[in-house]
Amino acid sequence: MGMKLAGVMFLVMCIMGGIGYWYYNDTQERMAILQENNAKLEIAVETNEAALESLQTSYASAQAENTRLNDAYASIRRQNQALADKLQQIDLTAAAIANAEGIERAVNRGTENAGRCFELLSGAELTDKERNAENDIAFNKECPWLYDTYKSRGLLNEATGN
């Protein structure tokens, strides 16, 4: 009877041991999968954070560029308005009647200067006269603002400018 009971107990212990062994292995496998998932999640979080940071930087730089662009537009509008303001103060017909030769010289000079503005805006090389200009008016009366642009880029001779 005792031997029978011991046998049953042994069998039960073997089954319990087997279950324990299976449970241990299964748990280890699950833990490994969970750890792997956790590592993947950490990478995903890091990637998301990096992407978010990149987007924030892009957004900030886009806003900065937009502000710069608006400033440039405002400046261009002011420059464009300058001629309209000047023409409102001058009666070209009366001026041509009063001093045809003087106006002729002025419009020819103005036309040449205006054409030069287009050349400069298209990337033309500066002439010596432009490089040595002492101020924006001497640089070009039709687009004097370009003087500051070239000056800030260090393309004018150092000795010039005020």
Add this chain to the structure above:
Amino acid sequence: MRKLEWIVINEANVDAVIARLAASGKPFAIYGLSGDGYGDLGLNFSDIRALVQQQQAIIAAYEGYYEQAEQAMDNAVVNE
């Protein structure tokens, strides 16, 4: 740009100008603009110049944006 020459004619100098042009030996013909017309031509050129400047400003803005965006992407990849 091509050099061009404006000739201003009024009632007082019209004969002298015609004589001068005739003396140059070229066939006589003039394309004319009134004072206001000349002013409008100048304003049109000014508008075109402003448009060129605006386009340049846009290109510069795009350039700046893409340089910074690319830098941000590079930084993100390095951090990753």
